[in-house]
Amino acid sequence: MPALCRDCLTQFDQGRRCPACGRPRIVWHPELFDLSIAHMDCDAFYASVEKRDNPELADKPVIIGGGKRGVVSTACYVARIRGVRSAMPMFKALHLCPDAVVIKPRGAVYAEVSRQIRAMMEEMTPAVEPLSLDEAFMDLSGTARLHGAPPAVMLARLTKRMKDELGLTGSIGLSHNKFLAKIASDLDKPNGFAVIGQAETQDFLRPKPVRMIWGVGEASQQQLDRAGIRTFEDLLRWDHQDLIARFGGMGDRLWHLARGQDKRRVTRNAPMKSISNETTFHEDTADADLLDGHLWRMAEKVADRAKAKGMAGRVVTLKLKSHDFKTLTRRQSLHDATQIADRIYRTARGLFDQLPPGKAYRLIGTGISDLVPETQADRGGDLLDPQAEARARAERATDAIRARFGPDAILKGRALR
Amino acid sequence: MKFSMERATLLRAVAQAQSVVERRNTIPILANVLIEAEGDTVTFRATDLDIEVLDKAPAQVEKAGGTTVSAVTLHEIVRKLPDGALVTLSEDGAAGRLTVAAGRSNFNLATLPREDFPVMASSEYSSNFSAKAAVLRRLFDKSKFAISTEETRYYLNGVYMHVADADGGKVLRCVATDGHRLARIDAELPSGAEDMPGVIVPRKTVGEMRKLLDDDDMDIAVSVSETKVRFATPDITLTSKVIDGTFPDYTRVIPQGNTRKMEVDASEFAKAVDRVATVSSERSRAVKLSLDEDRLILSVNAPDSGAAEEELAVAYGDERLEIGFNAKYLLEIASQVDRENAVFMFNSSGDPTLMREGNDTTAVYVVMPMRV
Numbered sequence: 147m148p149a150l151c152r153d154c155l156t157q158f159d160q161g162r163r164c165p166a167c168g169r170p171r172i173v174w175h176p177e178l179f180d181l182s183i184a185h186m187d188c189d190a191f192y193a194s195v196e197k198r199d200n201p202e203l204a205d206k207p208v209i210i211g212g213g214k215r216g217v218v219s220t221a222c223y224v225a226r227i228r229g230v231r232s233a234m235p236m237f238k239a240l241h242l243c244p245d246a247v248v249i250k251p252r253g254a255v256y257a258e259v260s261r262q263i264r265a266m267m268e269e270m271t272p273a274v275e276p277l278s279l280d281e282a283f284m285d286l287s288g289t290a291r292l293h294g295a296p297p298a299v300m301l302a303r304l305t306k307r308m309k310d311e312l313g314l315t316g317s318i319g320l321s322h323n324k325f326l327a328k329i330a331s332d333l334d335k336p337n338g339f340a341v342i343g344q345a346e347t348q349d350f351l352r353p354k355p356v357r358m359i360w361g362v363g364e365a366s367q368q369q370l371d372r373a374g375i376r377t378f379e380d381l382l383r384w385d386h387q388d389l390i391a392r393f394g395g396m397g398d399r400l401w402h403l404a405r406g407q408d409k410r411r412v413t414r415n416a417p418m419k420s421i422s423n424e425t426t427f428h429e430d431t432a433d434a435d436l437l438d439g440h441l442w443r444m445a446e447k448v449a450d451r452a453k454a455k456g457m458a459g460r461v462v463t464l465k466l467k468s469h470d471f472k473t474l475t476r477r478q479s480l481h482d483a484t485q486i487a488d489r490i491y492r493t494a495r496g497l498f499d500q501l502p503p504g505k506a507y508r509l510i511g512t513g514i515s516d517l518v519p520e521t522q523a524d525r526g527g528d529l530l531d532p533q534a535e536a537r538a539r540a541e542r543a544t545d546a547i548r549a550r551f552g553p554d555a556i557l558k559g560r561a562l563r
Numbered sequence: 564m565k566f567s568m569e570r571a572t573l574l575r576a577v578a579q580a581q582s583v584v585e586r587r588n589t590i591p592i593l594a595n596v597l598i599e600a601e602g603d604t605v606t607f608r609a610t611d612l613d614i615e616v617l618d619k620a621p622a623q624v625e626k627a628g629g630t631t632v633s634a635v636t637l638h639e640i641v642r643k644l645p646d647g648a649l650v651t652l653s654e655d656g657a658a659g660r661l662t663v664a665a666g667r668s669n670f671n672l673a674t675l676p677r678e679d680f681p682v683m684a685s686s687e688y689s690s691n692f693s694a695k696a697a698v699l700r701r702l703f704d705k706s707k708f709a710i711s712t713e714e715t716r717y718y719l720n721g722v723y724m725h726v727a728d729a730d731g732g733k734v735l736r737c738v739a740t741d742g743h744r745l746a747r748i749d750a751e752l753p754s755g756a757e758d759m760p761g762v763i764v765p766r767k768t769v770g771e772m773r774k775l776l777d778d779d780d781m782d783i784a785v786s787v788s789e790t791k792v793r794f795a796t797p798d799i800t801l802t803s804k805v806i807d808g809t810f811p812d813y814t815r816v817i818p819q820g821n822t823r824k825m826e827v828d829a830s831e832f833a834k835a836v837d838r839v840a841t842v843s844s845e846r847s848r849a850v851k852l853s854l855d856e857d858r859l860i861l862s863v864n865a866p867d868s869g870a871a872e873e874e875l876a877v878a879y880g881d882e883r884l885e886i887g888f889n890a891k892y893l894l895e896i897a898s899q900v901d902r903e904n905a906v907f908m909f910n911s912s913g914d915p916t917l918m919r920e921g922n923d924t925t926a927v928y929v930v931m932p933m934r935v
Binding site: 482500522525526530 | 712713714715716719740741742743744745811816845846847849866887889913915929931932933934935
């Protein structure tokens with residue numbers, strides 16, 4: 147049976163230890179060198195980055211997340227042993243694990259590490275589809291000749307590079323489609339390498355619960371429960387047409403997935419459609435000054451990201467969530483696309499001012515969409531607001547100062563509210 | 564209620580009503596037209612709660628009365644009837660139906676009671692005057708293109724009609740702007756309009772009113788109060804709320820010190836702008852104007868789609884100047900010029916530019932340049 151040493155990347159034929167280096171980290175599978183669709187998932191990504199950057203944390207339970215109303219965004223494996231899970235409310239996590247070190251997420255750092263990992267993957271194949279900062283699909287079909295090695299070897303090399311160069315571990319799922327690759331990457335976590343071949347697909351799936359399917363959440367689960375569908379085996383008993391009749395488009399997908407069929411291709415992500423930012427408050431607030439301060443800071447963050455990407459938006463959106471979780475969005479098209487925080491803020495503020503005053507909100511957000519390159523933005527002034535141009539120039543100057551002396555070198559008073 | 568009416572007359576009245584009615588309504592009766600027959604006239608009334616249109620038409624009334632029926636459906640029916648047909652509308656009060664009969668066609672429409680129809684409260688108008696249709700048409704047609712669609716600046720969503728001081732005394736003036744271009748159109752002040760309060764006439768009202776202004780010599784009775792404006796012909800009365808807001812001080816916006824003058828044939832200019840803009844795939848297409856001694860070069864440079872250039876003979880005697888504009892804005896203001904050459908007054912490439920027709924200062928346009 148084809149086998150591979152994950153440490154020295156030697157290919158050989160079966161055995162408990164590598165014949166070359168003698169180490170035991172072996173993957174073997176009859177189809178190991180024939181499969182080419184992979185899913186890579188970093189292990190406790192945010193927490194691992196923090197531990198890497200601060201070795202003192204190595205054996206402590208680390209939780210990434212924040213705020214009174216915050217939830218756990220990532221828990222390291224030490225914290226997971228104590229029962230802490232992602233998306234768990236922070237107070238509950240701290241109850242389970244009172245000695246945990248809680249760290250506020252450092253988004254920019256994670257994004258940078260994510261870019262480094264993405265670059266490694268893109269050296270292997272152009273077909274990389276990131277799902278988030280810490281996971282991505284790869285289609286390595288037809289790359290064996292180019293690399294002089296089958297996909298499995300390249301994937302083992304990827305995790306080895308991540309470990310050696312970035313000090314991070316990831317788990318690989320290798321199969322014949324995206325659905326199964328994603329399931330596989332979860333089988334052997336952390337630092338794992340799992341394979342689901344064509345031949346065993348049906349047997350593998352049959353006893354598994356259908357909620358394993360990515361996209362089957364609480365609501366779909368209840369619908370399926372009512373139809374008596376809990377496992378893939380239950381699904382297999384259904385006729386194709388009956389599933390479609392009962393569940394529509396989802397029924398069709400379920401029928402195919404039950405047979406391990408998934409025709410979705412690994413595609414590079416569609417170009418960015420919008421840039422936005424939002425904040426959830428510790429407590430609902432109707433304080434106009436406070437909301438205004440948040441709106442400004444978010445407009446600035448959106449503008450910073452737009453400037454970094456060389457993009458600008460023609461539409462400004464304001465998003466609010468009221469205490470009863472109702473989401474409200476308002477949008478305004480602009481004549482001239484913008485990446486200037488001042489314009490984004492003023493437009494969002496104009497939208498806010500049209501809403502009935504005095505209401506309390508639990509979330510506020512703003513963003514730009516209908517994106518165009520920055521060369522097509524902020525080209526004209528406003529007849530009725532002659533100061534707008536001057537404010538835009540001041541903002542560019544502020545950007546230059548911050549680039550040189552750091553982000554806190556200069557702030558607007560409004561940002562302190 | 565029962566009356567008969569010639570198809571063309573009925574169609575005109577119903578068409579006016581159905582265009583005021585909003586297509587999506589949460590209040591069912593607002594989709595209806597109120598039809599009332601009395602003496603030898605029938606009135607058709609429709610409203611969206613901001614605008615009310617009332618149209619009177621002569622008819623052979625057999626039985627007085629009134630009801631309401633879907634404006635859009637009635638309009639569709641009448642539109643599809645043969646020209647010259649005599650149409651009879653009769654109401655069956657008990658069944659709550661309106662029958663529309665013409666020749667061998669027979670329609671039965673659901674009605675809603677006339678008592679439920681909202682009639683706009685009548686109000687006192689502080690100013691009443693009469694103006695020729697041609698005068699009002701010029702005031703609004705030449706300014707409406709600059710009305711803003713930005714809801715955050717709702718006070719720009721209409722034409723500001725007011726009395727202003729011009730060189731030759733007081734004038735009736737219409738101004739519209741969206742912050743990127745501005746139109747300021749003057750007309751002789753009609754007698755009786757001296758004390759008119761300035762009002763912002765909403766975009767939709769401007770569109771509806773336009774339909775009253777096709778006959779040049781028709782006298783239009785205009786009534787204005789702080790909150791409402793009314794335009795009336797002998798047959799049609801259009802009443803509208805005005806936008807509750809303050810129109811910004813536009814006088815600051817109109818450049819006074821622009822000295823660099825370019826004179827150009829407006830239609831040649833517009834055609835050339837349109838041609839060169841073709842190569843740009845951007846949605847706000849920028850056109851660069853390069854001016855030198857009696858020569859204008861229009862150019863567009865769109866890195867990913869192409870470039871274009873066209874030269875035009877103009878009258879220009881000032882220093883060299885390069886300035887960029889949104890092609891659409893240039894086209895719109897150039898198309899307002901219909902008799903003489905377009906005169907552009909520039910300052911610098913970052914300052915607003917003024918445009919007028921020949922030496923006529925009763926129609927002035929301002930456009931903001933864009934960086935190219």
